[in-house]
Amino acid sequence: MADTMELRDIEVWDGNMAASHALRQAQVDVVAAYPITPSTPIVENYANFTANGYVDGEFVMTESEHGAMSCCIGAAAAGGRVATATSSQGFALMVETLYSASGMRLPIVLNVVNRALGAPLNVNGDHSDMYLGRDSGWIQLDAYCPQEAYDMNFIAFRVTEDHDVRLPAIVNQDGFMTSHTAQGVKTLSDEVAYKFVGEYKPMNDMLDLDHPVTHGVQTEEDWHFEHKARQQHALMTIVIPKIEAAFADFEKLTGRKYNIVETYNMEDAEVAVVCMGTSVETAREVAVEMREQHGIKAGVIGIRVFRPWPLQQIAAALKDVKAVGLLDRSSPHGAMGTLYNEVSGALFNTDTKAVLTNYIYGLGGRDLTKAHLTAIFKELKANADAGKPTTPLQQYIGLRGPKLSFF
Amino acid sequence: MSEMKKIKNLKEFSTSADRFEGANLLCPGCAHSIIVREVLNATNDDLILAASTGCLEVCTAVYPYTSWDASWIHIGFENGSSAVAGAEAMYKALKTKGRLKQPDRTPKFVAFGGDGATYDIGFQWISGCFERGHNMMYVCLDNEVYANTGGQRSSSTPIGASATTTPAGRVSYGEKRNKKDMMAIMAAHGAPYVAQVAPNKWKDMVAKIQKGFEAEGPVYINAMSACTTEWKFAPEDTIAISDLATDSLVFPLYEIIDGTKLNITYRPKNIIPVRDYLGAQGRFKHLFTKQNEYLIDEWQARIDKQWDYLQRREEASV
Numbered sequence: 001m002a003d004t005m006e007l008r009d010i011e012v013w014d015g016n017m018a019a020s021h022a023l024r025q026a027q028v029d030v031v032a033a034y035p036i037t038p039s040t041p042i043v044e045n046y047a048n049f050t051a052n053g054y055v056d057g058e059f060v061m062t063e064s065e066h067g068a069m070s071c072c073i074g075a076a077a078a079g080g081r082v083a084t085a086t087s088s089q090g091f092a093l094m095v096e097t098l099y100s101a102s103g104m105r106l107p108i109v110l111n112v113v114n115r116a117l118g119a120p121l122n123v124n125g126d127h128s129d130m131y132l133g134r135d136s137g138w139i140q141l142d143a144y145c146p147q148e149a150y151d152m153n154f155i156a157f158r159v160t161e162d163h164d165v166r167l168p169a170i171v172n173q174d175g176f177m178t179s180h181t182a183q184g185v186k187t188l189s190d191e192v193a194y195k196f197v198g199e200y201k202p203m204n205d206m207l208d209l210d211h212p213v214t215h216g217v218q219t220e221e222d223w224h225f226e227h228k229a230r231q232q233h234a235l236m237t238i239v240i241p242k243i244e245a246a247f248a249d250f251e252k253l254t255g256r257k258y259n260i261v262e263t264y265n266m267e268d269a270e271v272a273v274v275c276m277g278t279s280v281e282t283a284r285e286v287a288v289e290m291r292e293q294h295g296i297k298a299g300v301i302g303i304r305v306f307r308p309w310p311l312q313q314i315a316a317a318l319k320d321v322k323a324v325g326l327l328d329r330s331s332p333h334g335a336m337g338t339l340y341n342e343v344s345g346a347l348f349n350t351d352t353k354a355v356l357t358n359y360i361y362g363l364g365g366r367d368l369t370k371a372h373l374t375a376i377f378k379e380l381k382a383n384a385d386a387g388k389p390t391t392p393l394q395q396y397i398g399l400r401g402p403k404l405s406f407f
Numbered sequence: 408m409s410e411m412k413k414i415k416n417l418k419e420f421s422t423s424a425d426r427f428e429g430a431n432l433l434c435p436g437c438a439h440s441i442i443v444r445e446v447l448n449a450t451n452d453d454l455i456l457a458a459s460t461g462c463l464e465v466c467t468a469v470y471p472y473t474s475w476d477a478s479w480i481h482i483g484f485e486n487g488s489s490a491v492a493g494a495e496a497m498y499k500a501l502k503t504k505g506r507l508k509q510p511d512r513t514p515k516f517v518a519f520g521g522d523g524a525t526y527d528i529g530f531q532w533i534s535g536c537f538e539r540g541h542n543m544m545y546v547c548l549d550n551e552v553y554a555n556t557g558g559q560r561s562s563s564t565p566i567g568a569s570a571t572t573t574p575a576g577r578v579s580y581g582e583k584r585n586k587k588d589m590m591a592i593m594a595a596h597g598a599p600y601v602a603q604v605a606p607n608k609w610k611d612m613v614a615k616i617q618k619g620f621e622a623e624g625p626v627y628i629n630a631m632s633a634c635t636t637e638w639k640f641a642p643e644d645t646i647a648i649s650d651l652a653t654d655s656l657v658f659p660l661y662e663i664i665d666g667t668k669l670n671i672t673y674r675p676k677n678i679i680p681v682r683d684y685l686g687a688q689g690r691f692k693h694l695f696t697k698q699n700e701y702l703i704d705e706w707q708a709r710i711d712k713q714w715d716y717l718q719r720r721e722e723a724s725v
Contacts, residue, residue, distance in 0.1 A: 029500040056503050058496040063535030070486035074493025077480050100482045206478035206494055209453040209509045214473035216481035223470050
């Protein structure tokens, strides 16, 4: 029996510590992991909990991230609670197995501490890894601060292990900006946290020795399509209501309210930015300043659930806006940014005629400053007034040297 | 407690606990199915199985069918070892936490992989599992070639074999490198038990599998699996070819205990020339030409040297 840890009501934790405590409190049965900056402290903290008797599950320190996720898959199929953490190159190494985990409908919680992908090698935060996983069939939640990194893990366990869902879930947080920045985090007691997550209920578990199961079969053109379609059906119709239900229960328990799409000052907003991660908090501050100092009715939309993509919620949140800036923290490598493309897709068949422009920012941990956001909101206001783009469709923000833009 | 079978004869053995169904898509004459059956039938304990992508996997779990009457998992080409290691970790966790559904039973954890999945692409994962000491058995079905994808060379393909990526041709005698010594590498991990087996020597094999199941920690079994399709012999000759392999000492049968103590477990009464083994297979056909015949002599010298080395190791008890 693992020891209970007494926590203060508010602890000063960085995002990694917050995620580590969530895994400990969920009493995960198997954590199989491999260290990589900036998610390493999650694994180290968890190892410390294990070494001091606060964890009675298995902690498997594998030889690679691919091995880590492979072990997680085997463990999840065996029938118990499973979690791990990674970043960047490690996430990229896992990608093959991410598709296996979701295709095999196995509940696993993966903390991704977002970091750039090389080359050039870079250890700092951007969303390249998050975007790399976007077609992998995993649920993707996004935390903007340590408190949310803590809370989203509990939500993730609740949703991924639901027998109607059985799809693995990623909890994203920004490398360093969230993972290594300590803030006050309101805690749950071990007992309350575990009660919220609930007992693990096995399904098709290999360790039920009286009911052997075959996991990871071969299908070709005869059945592959149906399996993938069934997975998409679950993602598109079941997951969002389940997340909403988990959010509602979590609000009852903690008073902290989360939404599929986080809207801020959107009620009467004329212009808005859409972003993820720590940028959401910066943008909210600037949006207030735009109203108070510049007379621009600015709002902010934070994506809380990146997968499944909340197309209808996005369309509803943006329906009365005249200009939207889509802020992508990943190199689109020969295309428009992902948020630009996906928000365009959400609005295209609606009556909304908002002018959409794309800003690429913060690659490899480059800061997104309030000055950058102020300039963006002013450009959006000009677009709103003109009823058409007054700037190139895609611009690079905070880049050294001459301005870089396309289209 | 672990339950090992008393096996009296081949008939009883081959028809006992049928956890691997004859209904599978493996080639007629494939040694894989014989080996798998011999491994599974060596114990009455419950089994948790994994397979890496390969012939065994694609031929035994094609939706909506399965040939496995024991829990079985496949993820990818390189990670059958890690899949079963993850399941073993979960078993330990649930045992600690008192959540096993059948707490009085002791399942055995076994991963199967071909030589491509073992010697090449899955090597790192296997090494990781062995270093971490999972209580599992890894069985390599060693047919010395990527058979599932049509006969490309692996690092287990021996010198002179013609594979589709090292074909014999006007200026090439085929594969240029000798096979990797996986037995030595796995023994060097300090594994409690490492053994080479062949399906034709079934008593030797069952004894080794049972020893492996009794060992605490990771066990490596290198199983010679004669491949009718890629070695190019008639499907009904699988056991005859296997006899040539073990009796020519190309596949010597031995075990290494605790990483050091080597025992030879089969000494042929009449050692046959390597030439006879090579000559029985289409993949070595091109060696029997004036141009390449020197390679057969080199083969014999290499096998003699290997046998001498194994005997000296055994004698020295190291």
